[in-house]
Amino acid sequence: MNEFDFDILTAGEPAQFGKYGSLRLRYLKENKPTLYQALLQGHLLNAHLNEIDQQAHEVVEQIAQQLIRSEQFDESVKLSNPILWVQKMNSFKDIAEETVMRDLIYC
Known part of the structure; x- marks a missing residue:
């Protein structure tokens, strides 16, 4: 993560995204440079990365809970x-x- 200048990326706003936002940032820079530049120039990059990070955390939790229910895996096993x-x-x-x-x- 040290390779990115977050102050430039977020137009002076502090970077607040976590693991998934950082992964998305790397992907955009390396694989979708046009989209990355558009988000950066439109000052939308930080919001995009925060949204992706939040959605990713929610989806991970939802899927994990679905798997727990589908396998009838409960606290008694713990x-x-x-x-x-x-x-x-x-x-x-x-x-x-x-x-x-x-x-x-x-x-």
């Missing part, structure tokens, strides 16, 4: 087999993040 619970939760999050990367970040 008490009876904590290692399995951590593995499953990490797996659910990984699946959700793959979807977010494909549908929000790299599109």
Whole structure:
């Protein structure tokens, strides 16, 4: 992340986006330079990155919760087999993040 000058990118506003916004920024710069320049010149880049970051967090949470429900995976597993619970939760999050990367970040 140190390779980006966030003051220039956000027209003097402090950069507030997180992990997914940063990933989107890198993708735009490397793969969609025209869109990146349009957002930058229109002073819309920071808002775009914040929106993507917020949406990504929401979608990851929604998908993870859907996977938990679909597999009928509940807190009782956490008490009876904590290692399995951590593995499953990490797996659910990984699946959700793959979807977010494909549908929000790299599109």
